[in-house]
Amino acid sequence: MSKTLPSAEELETAYIEFACFSLQLFKEAANDPKKFKFAAVNSQIALELFFKYYFTSSGKVKDITKIKNGVAANDYVDFAQILNHYFNTHRLNLGGKTEFKNLIHCRNALVHRGQLTLPDAELAKIVVRSFFFMHAISRFHFGKELFSQLKMPSGLARMKAWREGVHEFVQDLICTADTPLFTCIHCQADSMVSGEAFQIDDCFDEALICLTCFGQVNIEFQTNLLDCYRCGDRAYLIDILNPQECQTYVGKCLECGVNTRMFKCSYCEEFFHPSETPPVERDQHIYCSHDCSHYYE
């Protein structure tokens, strides 16, 4: 039987499907930790298909196919060899080489011997890294996003294993990407980086993006940072694009770290903090002063 190699489209569809399934299992593992190993097996499959997709789509499939009698055969070399080849020919700040090799060993021990060689927490970190890795490479080379196709499960950002995995990935990223790191004003994880360092969706270079919850803050609109009500520094960043209930906005001081909400006056549209300026409520609107509440019609 003569096999033909799959097309880039087939490999792309397949890797995304396995990545989706892996993410779903990962989320379910929050309540059922036994599922981390199944998330890991599926993430290994997704990664293997992803690398084959990458080489096929880049017109370099011969780099990863076997040679028989001096002729390229319609069969791939081992995944471990594909990984070696990739990391030997690409310089990255995303990590992954050691982690993905461990994932192969772990997957083999599990599938062939029924043995688990890595603790769940370690497996979870590798799974998280694999998503960020595939997303970044696909976006960089092909302008296609993995995360926007994955339908991120709700509550993921609150999951301990996800937060720890992202934390580890971000530590590697900032070591080499020379990007400042902020605490997210939405989910409070220390994983907010510049849009230049890691791109998701149509996040601008001038934006900050949290890799835990994918919340963004567009700092173009934020050039006038507010004076912090506690430390007085002009460093209080608020997410003006996402108003919360009762005219409040989430925010955080990039200097001293306080992160309580600010109000926005219905009349003058200034932001103010209740510890400095008691809010005035009138006809279901919030104002910064009695004057503002009377001017407003």
Ligand SMILES: [Zn+2]
């Ligand atoms: Zn966040």
Ligand SMILES: [Zn+2]
């Ligand atoms: Zn402050």
Ligand SMILES: [Zn+2]
């Ligand atoms: Zn006002």
